[in-house]
Amino acid sequence: MRRKINKVLKQSGVIPYRERDGRIEILLITTRDLQDWVIPKGGIVNGMTPPASAAKEAWEEAGVIGEVDDNELGSYKYRKGGKVYRVKMYLLPVAKVSDYYPEADKRYRRWLDANHAIKLIKKDSLKRILKGFLQTKLTSCASSL
Template structure:
């Protein structure tokens, strides 16, 4: 009987209670240096952990354009080149203001960076720093994002 209850939970009850993932768009921002490529990480506003710029869909913009907009707002990224094709995705649970969490599927786009602005919408709310891809992969929490960073 125990197996029957487990099957009912997994196939019927659990999907009823679990919300489908929401979609976000994210940017892996890179630059070339004499020592090899570097990745820009920023801190989250709430926990201070290292993340990449990401956000909810923006009306009138596709995924790549949304990722570019988020990179500007959150990190002051001035793009040199935006890859219009997603390089991958990662999943995570976003904690909302009320303490609940929702599953999120983030599509990732690569942006080659020309420069970083000093004045941008979230200046002073986050730290930003360049890292070699391997080190960036070790600093982020999401395993799928870490794997994308290791491939750079």
């Protein structure tokens, strides 16, 4: 019997962050059912680059705007509803936060110290990407002193 080959659906997402009082904070949002803390992500829109599509998701899901770094930070896979998704992750230094955005009534959002944010994320593969970002950021901050 032949095994069914699952198509991997492509998504992109961002780690929205800011520096405040010498600390790095990450913006997490809840899933629509308000059960888990996650980062903004979604399907890559036809005709858009993965970073541009991730910026669109950041606006729709979290109400944040900034210049997405085009360098892929990493990727992770997850399963949902019998489908497999691969999410390419990018950094988004947040320049503007709006109170009015498309999913404002569907999700909560919260700025958290980076280490606390990492503890709230459930997916280990996403935690690794966040930890890698934090290590790189701390190293670059220390070298600029």
